[in-house]
Amino acid sequence: MNNELQAVxxxxxxxxxxxxxxxxxxVENALLSAAKKSVGPARDIRIEIDRETYEIxxxxxxxxxxxxxxxxxxxxLLKARAMxxxxxxxxxxxxxxxxxxxxxxxxxxxxxxxxxRLRQAEKSMIFEEFKDRPGEIVSGTVRRFERSDVVIEIGxxxxxxxxxxxxxxxxxxxxxxxxxxxxxxxxxxxxxxxILSRSHPEFVKRLFELEVSEIADGTVEIKGIARxxxxxxxxxxxxxxxxxxxxxxxxxxxxxRVKNIVRELSGEKIDIVRWNEEVKTFVxxxxxxxxxxxxxxxxxxxxxxxxxxxxxxxxAIGKKGQNARLTAKITGWKIDIHKDESQVGFEEKVAQxxxxxxxxxxxxxxYAERLVHAGFxxxxxxxxxxxxxxxxxxxxxxxxxxxxxxxxxxxxxxxxGTLPE
Numbered sequence: 001m002n003n004e005l006q007a008v009x010x011x012x013x014x015x016x017x018x019x020x021x022x023x024x025x026x027v028e029n030a031l032l033s034a035a036k037k038s039v040g041p042a043r044d045i046r047i048e049i050d051r052e053t054y055e056i057x058x059x060x061x062x063x064x065x066x067x068x069x070x071x072x073x074x075x076x077l078l079k080a081r082a083m084x085x086x087x088x089x090x091x092x093x094x095x096x097x098x099x100x101x102x103x104x105x106x107x108x109x110x111x112x113x114x115x116x117r118l119r120q121a122e123k124s125m126i127f128e129e130f131k132d133r134p135g136e137i138v139s140g141t142v143r144r145f146e147r148s149d150v151v152i153e154i155g156x157x158x159x160x161x162x163x164x165x166x167x168x169x170x171x172x173x174x175x176x177x178x179x180x181x182x183x184x185x186x187x188x189x190x191x192x193x194x195i196l197s198r199s200h201p202e203f204v205k206r207l208f209e210l211e212v213s214e215i216a217d218g219t220v221e222i223k224g225i226a227r228x229x230x231x232x233x234x235x236x237x238x239x240x241x242x243x244x245x246x247x248x249x250x251x252x253x254x255x256x257r258v259k260n261i262v263r264e265l266s267g268e269k270i271d272i273v274r275w276n277e278e279v280k281t282f283v284x285x286x287x288x289x290x291x292x293x294x295x296x297x298x299x300x301x302x303x304x305x306x307x308x309x310x311x312x313x314x315x316a317i318g319k320k321g322q323n324a325r326l327t328a329k330i331t332g333w334k335i336d337i338h339k340d341e342s343q344v345g346f347e348e349k350v351a352q353x354x355x356x357x358x359x360x361x362x363x364x365x366x367y368a369e370r371l372v373h374a375g376f377x378x379x380x381x382x383x384x385x386x387x388x389x390x391x392x393x394x395x396x397x398x399x400x401x402x403x404x405x406x407x408x409x410x411x412x413x414x415x416x417g418t419l420p421e
Contacts, residue, residue, distance in 0.1 A: 006054040018121045024049050030113030031056065044073075045097065060097045064089055123191035126157045130185045130194055137206050138196070142176045152180065157194060165197035169230030170266050179264065181206060199229035204270070207261045208235065214249040223275040226329035230268055232318075234286060234326045236275040247272050271326075279304065279333060286327040290316035293340045303334040313339045353377040362407025370394060371404070379415075382408040 005027070013020040031047040035058055044061040062075040064087050075095060080087040087093060140154035148163035150172055161180060172178065180196035181203035187193075197203060205225050214220040215237075224236040237246035250272045251258050258270055276282040280295045283304050294307040308316045316337050317324050328335045350372055357368030360379075374393045376382050382390075382405060390401035 005049075005056075009054075017125070022121075024051070026116070027109075027113045030109045030116075031058075034109040058097050059094050061092055061094055064091045064093060122156070127185070127187050127192035129155075130157065130182070130192060131187075134182050134184050135202070135206070136182050137179055137203070137210065138182055139177060139179050140196075142172050142174055142178060144174070145172075152178065152196060154194070157192070159194035159196045161196040161198065165195070165199050167199050167230040167266065167268075169268075170198065199227075201225045201227040201233070204233050204235065204261070204265070207264060208250060211257050211260055212250050212252070214239075214244060214246075219244050220246045220249050224330045226326040228322060228326065230266070232269045232271065232322050232326060233265075234271045234273055234330045236273045236282070236286070236330055238275040247274055273330065279331065282331055283327060283333065283335065286330055287316050287323060287335075290323070292316070297333075301334070302332070303336055304331075306335060306337045307340050308337060310339050313337070349377070360407055360411045362410070363404055367396075367400070367404060370396070379408045379412045383412060 009020045009023050012018045012023055028047045028049055032045070035045055035047060046059050046061075048057050048059060049055070050057075062080075063073060064077055064080045065074040066077055066089050068074045068076050075093060077087065077089055080091070080093050080095075083095060084091075084093055138154050138159075140152035140159065142150060143153045143158065144151045146160075148166070150161040150166065152159050152161060159180075159182075165183065166172075178198070180198050181200050183195045183197045183200060185192060185194050202225075204227060205222055208222060209215050212220065215222060219239065219241050221238050221240065222235060223238050225233065227233040235250070237250055239246040239249070249257075258272065262268060262270055271286075271288075273282075273286045273288070276285060279297050283295060283306065284292055287306065290308060290312045292306055292308055292312070296305040296307075297303075298305065306316065315323070318326075324335050324337055353372045353376075354365070354368045357363050357371055357376075358365040360368075363371070370393050371382065376385070385405075387398070387401050387405070390396055390404065391398065393401075396404075
């Protein structure tokens with residue numbers, strides 16, 4: 001047992017980096033608990049492991065008595081003086097005791113204590129290794145799935161990527177090597193818990209910092225990032241050196257740098273935007289490649305009203321509103337996109353006029369269509385017309401003409417507060 005214990009302690013100390021004294025103390029404590037169970041909790045004993053020979057001894061504290069009435073707690077004066085010549089009755093002496101099956105108990109207990117201390121030490125070492133690494137990117141292997149969470153092996157540790165931190169468009173396979181962002185490291189009663197993410201915007205930011213040397217050395221700064229994981233990311237960059245183009249630096253020669261990042265993100269689209277402190281310019285850059293006709297800034301409501309031509313409207317808004325949404329996130333301003341009414345074609349104007357008249361109480365859709373086809377496009381036009389002009393409209397009677405005119409008057413007055421002169 002002694003030789004085996006010595007070999008295990010030396011191995012743990014050398015290979016696992018665990019202090020031998022810590023292991024021996026753990027074994028002593030474990031053996032003490034086991035010994036007390038064998039001899040009874042009332043027995044005052046201690047376990048001692050010789051640091052040179054690794055010999056294990058069980059020592060009991062006994063009261064010296066003239067006559068022993070309780071052998072568990074007392075020792076005779078004659079026997080005590082054989083070990084300690086100057087002992088007197090009532091003294092407390094320490095003597096080695098034999099515990100039933102102590103050799104077998106010691107072997108089992110020592111093994112359990114060492115394994116327990118080893119697990120504790122490994123957990124502690126893992127926490128020490130990762131506690132300062134939130135914000136870094138790590139590589140690991142997909143080991144298993146727990147419901148929709150992914151367990152990833154990173155070196156000696158196991159980390160977890162919760163379902164909320166997964167990219168919805170990605171599927172992972174057992175044994176697959178993936179990279180992820182260390183979101184946080186918590187110390188729990190079960191050991192360190194390492195949380196990873198591939199959906200966090202900072203993951204993309206760190207990928208750019210690793211891929212683009214100008215960002216790493218501080219020449220180019222990432223001013224903002226907005227992301228819809230798996231679909232699209234906008235990243236705003238600014239150069240502190242006027243000779244360095246921030247967008248070009250991020251794109252790289254023949255687009256190699258941004259292509260590497262897109263490949264890592266499983267094809268997610270990335271828009272690299274030139275940052276500008278002037279809101280109008282920044283919004284214009286962020287909504288690219290859409291061409292904007294006009295940009296109006298309303299500081300009171302932090303709103304930017306953008307006007308675009310008809311053919312640019314869908315491009316500015318983006319698929320399911322994605323481009324406008326990400327622009328709002330990255331700029332911090334509400335984005336309100338409208339099409340340029342001056343570019344509206346004749347058919348659209350007609351349809352709009354019909355819709356406007358149909359909303360007026362007392363006109364309705366049927367009369368609205370007849371009014372528009374007769375050339376009336378506004379309420380002002382109806383109010384400026386004579387009754388004879390209205391009677392020329394197909395299906396209009398004097399009563400109809402009077403009712404439509406009255407309805408137009410009411411609607412105009414409600415909208416403007418007065419009738420046109």
